[in-house]
Amino acid sequence: MAYWLFKSEPESYSFADLQAEPDRSTGWDGVRNYQARNLLRDTIKVGDQVFFYHSNAEPPGIVGIAKVVQAGHPEPAAFDAGHHYFDEKSDPSNPTWYQVRIQAVNPVEPPITLPELRSIPELAGMELLRKGSRLSVQPVTAAEWKLITGLAKTSKKKKQG
């Protein structure tokens, strides 16, 4: 069991969009970075848990939790000539791009914002907070996961009084 953080711009695909899917799940397609592709193809497994992060948002932050329901498999969109993610250089017999399927578990309400994450000394080494970090699929350590989900519960209790 491992932990990950997936970035998405809410304007293109939000956590609400994921929750609105018929089975609350989607194939995580459109990743066009080889480091992230390798994680999708080789490393991410069924049952792994995922922070759903909104980038280019106001504010950016973790807005939900999802889980992996299907491990890495070739990304169909890359072979679909009509699709935005079509890649004519990708050979179906040796696919370039991979996806996993994730399913919404629950929203994080209120979201845990980027400034909030930055304010926590224990998270100083987190990939997301690294200067210049752009990886859209990135590992999260068990300690980071535990700490952040703990924050989510705390803020939820506060909200409920």
Added chain:
DNA sequence: GCCAACGTTGGC
């Protein structure tokens, strides 16, 4: 294999 040019990401 080097590296400049270019495109993208994503916080601010």
Added chain:
DNA sequence: GCCAACGTTGGC
């Protein structure tokens, strides 16, 4: 909208 940081491309 700006721009720093990064990845990719392509000329040489």
